[in-house]
Amino acid sequence: MPVIIKEGRFIEDPFTDAGGAFVALDQYSAAVHDREAALTGIDVPADTDPQALAGLMNSVAAIRIAFPSFADGRGFSIARKLRRMGFNGLIRAKGHVLADQYPLAIRSGFDEVEIPNDQAGRMPQSQWREALARTQNNYLDRLKHRAA
Amino acid sequence: MYAYNEFDEAFVRERVRQFRGQVEKRIDGSLTEDEFKPLRLMNGLYLQLHAYMLRVAIPYGTLDSRKMRQLAMIAEKWDKGYGHLTTRQNIQFNWPKLKDVPEMLEALADVGMHAIQTSGNCVRNVTADHFAGAAADEIEDPRPTAELIRQWSTDHPEFQFLPRKFKIAITGAPNDRAVTKAHDIGIRMVRGGAGEPGYEIIVGGGLGRSPFIGKVLREFLPKAHLLPYLEAILQVYNLSGRRDNKYKARIKILVHETGLEEIRDAVEATFERVLEEFEFPSDLLTAEIAGHFEPPEFDNTQTLAFGEALEADPVLRAFVETNVAEHKNPAYGIVTISTKPVGGTPGDVTAGQMRVIADLAERYGHDEIRISHEQNAVLPHVRKADIPTVHAALKAVGLATANVGLVSDIIACPGMDYCALATARSIPVAQEISERFHALKLEHEIGELKIKISGCINACGHHHVGHIGILGLDKAGVENYQVTLGGDATETMALGERAGPGFAADELIPALERLILAYLQLRHSREETFLAAYRRLGAEPFQAALYPEKERHAA
Ligand code: SF4
Numbered sequence: 001m002p003v004i005i006k007e008g009r010f011i012e013d014p015f016t017d018a019g020g021a022f023v024a025l026d027q028y029s030a031a032v033h034d035r036e037a038a039l040t041g042i043d044v045p046a047d048t049d050p051q052a053l054a055g056l057m058n059s060v061a062a063i064r065i066a067f068p069s070f071a072d073g074r075g076f077s078i079a080r081k082l083r084r085m086g087f088n089g090l091i092r093a094k095g096h097v098l099a100d101q102y103p104l105a106i107r108s109g110f111d112e113v114e115i116p117n118d119q120a121g122r123m124p125q126s127q128w129r130e131a132l133a134r135t136q137n138n139y140l141d142r143l144k145h146r147a148a
Numbered sequence: 149m150y151a152y153n154e155f156d157e158a159f160v161r162e163r164v165r166q167f168r169g170q171v172e173k174r175i176d177g178s179l180t181e182d183e184f185k186p187l188r189l190m191n192g193l194y195l196q197l198h199a200y201m202l203r204v205a206i207p208y209g210t211l212d213s214r215k216m217r218q219l220a221m222i223a224e225k226w227d228k229g230y231g232h233l234t235t236r237q238n239i240q241f242n243w244p245k246l247k248d249v250p251e252m253l254e255a256l257a258d259v260g261m262h263a264i265q266t267s268g269n270c271v272r273n274v275t276a277d278h279f280a281g282a283a284a285d286e287i288e289d290p291r292p293t294a295e296l297i298r299q300w301s302t303d304h305p306e307f308q309f310l311p312r313k314f315k316i317a318i319t320g321a322p323n324d325r326a327v328t329k330a331h332d333i334g335i336r337m338v339r340g341g342a343g344e345p346g347y348e349i350i351v352g353g354g355l356g357r358s359p360f361i362g363k364v365l366r367e368f369l370p371k372a373h374l375l376p377y378l379e380a381i382l383q384v385y386n387l388s389g390r391r392d393n394k395y396k397a398r399i400k401i402l403v404h405e406t407g408l409e410e411i412r413d414a415v416e417a418t419f420e421r422v423l424e425e426f427e428f429p430s431d432l433l434t435a436e437i438a439g440h441f442e443p444p445e446f447d448n449t450q451t452l453a454f455g456e457a458l459e460a461d462p463v464l465r466a467f468v469e470t471n472v473a474e475h476k477n478p479a480y481g482i483v484t485i486s487t488k489p490v491g492g493t494p495g496d497v498t499a500g501q502m503r504v505i506a507d508l509a510e511r512y513g514h515d516e517i518r519i520s521h522e523q524n525a526v527l528p529h530v531r532k533a534d535i536p537t538v539h540a541a542l543k544a545v546g547l548a549t550a551n552v553g554l555v556s557d558i559i560a561c562p563g564m565d566y567c568a569l570a571t572a573r574s575i576p577v578a579q580e581i582s583e584r585f586h587a588l589k590l591e592h593e594i595g596e597l598k599i600k601i602s603g604c605i606n607a608c609g610h611h612h613v614g615h616i617g618i619l620g621l622d623k624a625g626v627e628n629y630q631v632t633l634g635g636d637a638t639e640t641m642a643l644g645e646r647a648g649p650g651f652a653a654d655e656l657i658p659a660l661e662r663l664i665l666a667y668l669q670l671r672h673s674r675e676e677t678f679l680a681a682y683r684r685l686g687a688e689p690f691q692a693a694l695y696p697e698k699e700r701h702a703a
Contacts, residue, residue, distance in 0.1 A: 049387070050387075070186070070309070071186075071269070071309055072309065072391060073269075073306070073307070073308060073309025073310060073386060074386060074387055074391075076305060076306045076307075076308075076309070076386070077306050077383050077386040077387050078387070080305075080306050080383070081383065081387075081418075081421075084421050084422065084424075084425055085421070098186075100187070101308075101309075103305070104305040104306075104308055105305075106305075107305035108305045108306050134162070137155070137158065137159065137162075138159075138303055138305075139155075139159070139299045139300065139302050139303055139304075140300065140303075140304060140305070142155060142299075143299060143300060143375075144426060
C-alpha cells in the first residue's frame, strides 16, 4: 500500500477511497466516456508535455505526475505549468520524492505526494511535517509580495 | 554592497541548522554516504581526491574587508591556512573535516555568506564583471541585476533538480570580462532604440567536452521582464533538456540539437504565460536592491605624487602598466592583485594575504574587494595617489606580481593535485610556464597573452578560450598535453583550434617557448598581440614553431 502525504501527514488515499480512479494518459480517451470528471484522474509520465494536457483539464479531477528518481525534477515544472494553465484540480506527485523535496513540491503546485510503503518506512511522517514548515519564508514569495 | 536583511539572515541560519543535523546523522551512521551526497552537495560540500572540499559562494565576486577577514579566520582555524579562488568567483577550502563543516558554515553566516547552490544541478552562483561599478567602459552596474537573480534562483522550487548545473553570467560593459558567451545564460546590459535600459540574452554557451559559443536568444529584453524570461528559459530546459547522458545534459546541447529558432519559439510561448502571472515592477530593482550598490563617495582631488612615484620607481611603473585598469573616475584606478607569483599555485591565497587585502580595501579602497574569474583579487576603487602605498604593502606579502594579462597570469584548474576527475596535472604546468618565462625575462616584451590550462576534458580551466589553451590528457597512463591556439574569452569569443599532436610533459614547455618566440618574430609591432597575430596569419606559422620536426620532414 502506498502512502499519501497531505499537509505533512500520512493518510490513506482519499481520492480512490471516494471512488476515484487513475487512468494512464495514453489510455485515457477510451476510459473517459463512462466516468464522471470528479472521479477521474490521469497518470502522466515525467516526460509529458503539459501543453498536451490542455484539452482535458476540464474533464479530470486529478493529475498524478510520476517521479522516476528524486534527481529528475521535470515533475516540478509540469505541476507549475499546469497551475499556470489554470488547472485547479488535485495534483499529486508519485514515486521517488524525498522529504527534503516536499516544500519544493508544494510550492510548485502539488497538493499531495504518494510514496511506496518501504520509502515511508525510511522517511517517517515527522520528517515530512518538519519539511512542510520550510514552505514558508522563501525568496520567491517574498519577491512576489513586493511586486505589488 | 548588498547587506543581508532579516530574511536572508534567517534563511541562511536555517540552512546551517538543517545541515548540522544531516552531518550528525552521517557521522552516527544513520545516513549512508550515498544518501548524504545530495544533501551535502546542496551546501557546497564535495568529496575530492584526498578530502572534502567546501566551495563558498562569493555572489558576483563582491566582498568587503569583514568578509575577507572571516575567510582568513576560517582558512586558519579549519583548513591549512589558505583558500583557493576559482574561475567562478568562488573560494574553495580544500582540507576541511566533515565534523567542522557546520561550524564553518555558521562562521560564514556570521558575515552574510554561505555555500548554497555552489554545487548540484541547480542555478549556480551568478557571476559578473569583476570591474563592475568601477570600469570606465561600463554602461550600468550589473550587480543589482545579479543580486536580483541570486534571490530569484535561491531555493527556486522548480529548478533545484535540473538536468545539469546551470550557470549565469552578466556584464554591464561592452568589453566582456565575464565570459558571458560561455555560460548557459549570458546577460549583457544594453540600451534599446530610445535609450531605455534592457538586456541582451545569450543562451547555450559552454566549454567542457563539447564547447559552444552562446547564441543571442533575445536581442532586447526590457528590464522588468528579466525574471519571467529567465523563468521561461529554465522551464523549457527543465522539461526538455536531456537526462539520459550527463555529458549531453547542458542547455548548450538542447539548443544545438533542437535549433535556436525552435527553442526561441518555446521560450517566447512560455514567457507569455509566465508574464501574466508575474511581472516585476522595475522600481523594485532600482530602489531596494540598487540602493545597496550606490557608488562610494569618491575623493576627486588629484595630486602630483602619483606621477612622481611612477617616474621614480620602475617596479611600480611595471605594476601600474599591467595591474591597474582605467576607472570611471579619473582620480582612481582599479587595482588587480595577482595571485600568481612566479612558481606559485594560481588562485591560492594565504590567510595572512587575505588580511592584508582586507586592510588595504578598508583603508584605501572604499571597503570593496572583488574576486575575478581569472582567479585574482581586485580592489576596484583605489585613489591613484594611494596606489604607491598599496603597491608597497602588497609587495611585502608577495602580492605585487606585475603580470595581469601576461603569460604568467594563467588560469589553471586544480587538476591532478586535487580533482578526482583529472587526467593530468595542471598546477605544476602553470608553475613551470611562469618560471620559464620569468627566467627568459620576456614577459613584458610578449605583452598580453592568455594561457589557460585544464586537467581534463571538463575544461574548468577554460582552455578552449585561451589564446593558448592547454588540455592535459592521459595517454596510456602517461600525461599528454594538447595545445589549442586562437581562443578568445571576450565579446569576440572564439574557440581555440587544436594545433596538432599532444606533447609529453617534458616536451611541453620547450614547445611553448618556441611558439612564443616565433610570435615575437612574426608580429608587426609590439601593439600586435599574440591573438591578433594569430588571426592575421592563421595557424600555419605557429604550428611550424610547435612542430619543427614535421617541417623538416616535409621539406
Ligand atoms: S578540468 Fe577536469 S581536472 Fe580540472 S578541475 Fe575540472 S574536472 Fe577537475
